[in-house]
Amino acid sequence: MSLTLHFHPLSSYCWKALVALYENDTPFTPHMVNLGDETERAALLKLWPIGKFPVLQDDARGAIVPESSIVIEYLDRHFPDHTRFIPDxxxxxxxxxxxxxxxxxxxxxxxxxxxxxxxxxxxxxxxxxxxxxxxxxxxxxxxxxxxxxxxxxxxxxxxxxxxxxxxxxxxxxxxxxxxxxxxxxxxxxxxxxxxxxxxxxxxxxxxxxxxxxxx
Ligand SMILES: N[C@@H](CCC(=O)N[C@@H](CS)C(=O)NCC(=O)O)C(=O)O
The missing domain is CATH 1.20.1050.10 (Glutathione S-transferase Yfyf (Class Pi); Chain A, domain 2)
Structure with a gap:
């Protein structure tokens, strides 16, 4: 499984990415980030210095994908399935x-x-x-x-x-x-x-x- 989603279950923008992942049952590893924990915040900042989630990590392609809309476009492009998110x-x-x-x-x-x-x-x-x-x-x-x-x-x-x-x-x-x-x-x-x-x-x-x- 090459995908990891750095997220928090209460975060509304993480919900947006999760909906897309669940729509197509795309396999991924959920990694919950507690932004109140300095070590966890520092690890997220290392991936995306803006420090906001969701951030999708794709180890197979060596890609770090921040921003929920871009995460979904990335899924649509590299993990297409029955629900297509962006029509031509x-x-x-x-x-x-x-x-x-x-x-x-x-x-x-x-x-x-x-x-x-x-x-x-x-x-x-x-x-x-x-x-x-x-x-x-x-x-x-x-x-x-x-x-x-x-x-x-x-x-x-x-x-x-x-x-x-x-x-x-x-x-x-x-x-x-x-x-x-x-x-x-x-x-x-x-x-x-x-x-x-x-x-x-x-x-x-x-x-x-x-x-x-x-x-
Ligand atoms: N434009 C970003 C917005 C992401 C965003 O605002 N995430 C919030 C959670 S819903 C966040 O990370 N907040 C933590 C902070 O700002 O410290 C996206 O679409 O992913």
Whole structure:
């Protein structure tokens, strides 16, 4: 088995990579990283000086692959199976755009709200959090319109964009609930949660769920 995923089971971007790995039952060794442990953090920094996970290591090709979208594109290229994550041609561009959308306009504002819960009272950023909430409301409106007829982010096929959407929407709904105005977004998250790959990711994270910062 040449692949190792450096990850943490509660990390939303690691969820994104795990969904892709589980979709195709791609064999890999999970390596849990505790960033609170100096030795483990130093080992991750050695692989990827940015110090964020997931990081995929492929010993067969001597490759270190950071960034969840790139991890998934790497899997699609070198370990293709029944779920293809990035279609060819212009559909591929649209898929990447939707992946960027979920990362930048759902995941990032969600991280801002969660991150603000972790800082001391005198370091809170009320304005930044309000902007993040406004961004999420705008994004929910866009997704709600896309999901009137779509089963998945790109239509009938499950792709990279759904790998991005699953953790982003799961955590976004926790910190900024979809509400009655975004029923199509709720229904989409329901479909994602019923998808075996994502259901497995959520189940495996349950023992760590208490670490998620509540309001
Ligand atoms: N753009 C990166 C984002 C990765 C990311 O933000 N990972 C978070 C966990 S969800 C992390 O490593 N946080 C630890 C830190 O920033 O110290 C990706 O797509 O992989």
């Amino acid at each position: 041609g212009d559909l591929g561009l649209q898929t990447r755009l939707r992946d960027r959308f979920y990362d930048l306009y759902v995941h990032t504002p969600t991280q801002k709200i969660v991150g603000d819960r972790l800082v001391p009272a005198d370091k809170k950023d009320a304005h930044g959090v309000a902007m993040a909430r406004a961004q999420l409301t705008t994004s929910y409106g866009m997704i709600d319109r896309q999901m009137v007829t779509n089963a998945w982010a790109m239509g009938a096929a499950f792709t990279l964009a759904d790998c991005a959407a699953a953790p982003a929407l799961y955590y976004a709904n926790k910190v900024h609930p979809f509400g009655d105005a975004h029923r199509n977004v709720s229904a989409y998250l329901g479909r994602l949660l019923a998808r075996p790959s994502f259901a497995r990711v959520v189940k495996e994270a349950e023992p760590y769920a208490h670490m998620f910062p509540q309001e």
